[in-house]
Amino acid sequence: xxxxxxxxxxxxxxxxxxxxxxxxxxxxxxxxxxxxxxxxxxxxxxxxxxxxxxxxxxxxxxxxxxxxxxxxxxxxxxxxxxxxxxxxxxxxxxxxxxxxxxxxxxxxxxxxx
Amino acid sequence: xxxxxxxxxxxxxxxxxxxxxxxxxxxxxxxxxxxxxxxxxxxxxxxxxxxxxxxxxxxxxxxxxxxxxxxxxxxxxxxxxxxxxxxxxxxxxxxxxxxxxxxxxxxxxxx
Numbered sequence: 001x002x003x004x005x006x007x008x009x010x011x012x013x014x015x016x017x018x019x020x021x022x023x024x025x026x027x028x029x030x031x032x033x034x035x036x037x038x039x040x041x042x043x044x045x046x047x048x049x050x051x052x053x054x055x056x057x058x059x060x061x062x063x064x065x066x067x068x069x070x071x072x073x074x075x076x077x078x079x080x081x082x083x084x085x086x087x088x089x090x091x092x093x094x095x096x097x098x099x100x101x102x103x104x105x106x107x108x109x110x111x112x113x
Numbered sequence: 114x115x116x117x118x119x120x121x122x123x124x125x126x127x128x129x130x131x132x133x134x135x136x137x138x139x140x141x142x143x144x145x146x147x148x149x150x151x152x153x154x155x156x157x158x159x160x161x162x163x164x165x166x167x168x169x170x171x172x173x174x175x176x177x178x179x180x181x182x183x184x185x186x187x188x189x190x191x192x193x194x195x196x197x198x199x200x201x202x203x204x205x206x207x208x209x210x211x212x213x214x215x216x217x218x219x220x221x222x223x224x
Contacts, residue, residue, distance in 0.1 A: 032211060043203065044156070044215040051211065090155060099169040099210060100146060100158035 002027045004093050006104035013081050014112050021076040021107050023065075023091030033074040034092040034101065035065055044090065050074065061085070083113045115139055117206050117216035125222045126194050134189040134219045138206030144168070145187040146205040146213055147179060156203055162187055163210070191221075199223045 003026045013019060025031065035047040048059025055067040065076045074091060091104040118137040126132050138145050144163045148156040149172075158171035162181035173179070176194075181187045191198060199222050205213035 034212075036215075043217040044205075046212065046214070049212060094211075099144070099161045099163070100171055101148075101156075101213060102158070103155040105155045 002093065002095070002102045004091055004102050004104035006089075006091055006107050008107045009105070010108045010110070012110045012112065015083055016080045017111075019076070019078040019081045019085075019109070021089055021091075021109070023074045023076065023104060025072050025074065025091070025093045025102075027072075027093055027095060027102075030096045032094045032096055033065075033067060034094070035059065035063070035074075035076050036090045036092060036103075038088045038090065038106075040087070047076070047089075081109070081111050083111045085109060086111045117204055117214055119202075119204050119216035119219050121219060122217065123220045123222075125224065127224050128194055128196065130194050130223075132191045132194060132221060134191070134202050134204075134221070136187045136189070136204030136206075136216060138185050138187070138204075139208070139214055142206035142208045142214075143185060144207040144210050145181055145185070146207070147173075147187070147189050148203040148205065150201040150203060150218075151197075152200070154200075159189070194223045196223050 005024045007022045033050040036044040050067045058064045088106045090106045092101040120135045146161040147159040150156040159173040161169045165181045179189045201218045203218045205215045
């Protein structure tokens, strides 16, 4: 069965701290991987995606993620967070032949100024 | 750039009433997805349409139905509403069925 696990439910960081949010998935087949961000009261916005090729992908706002196939992981990183990064972050996976996204339970990031 | 438009943004209904949510995809996007996000929950896939035909079905209750029209907009019809249907309903659209772009959502409150 498909599943996405985000182990950190709530992360609190001070500005300029480094961020790493974990994401592990279970899926029988080739996958596309995504990170979405949801700012308070707003819709889901695509941060970055991995389809194939270089396993280190860079997204918007200084975020990057690394796909490690052997670990079924797609962790999100940012070297120095800002207060404006306060949001909920969702990891999602989609089979390459499938239509829908499977989301993790999300990680709430709070950045303290 | 045009985004996915959802209407209404907020909807308040009573139990056993019906509701219709609308979604207008990004122009030239042929695929529409519906997701339900309960309070503090992750979005759960309900149903999707490609070229006006249902393409995939997730955890959509039998009380709900949806369709995609000739202009590619989609409507989610919800009947016999229950308290547990209170949630944020997102629509997403795609042109390649790989990247989904989400609308702002419709927040449904069932009293």
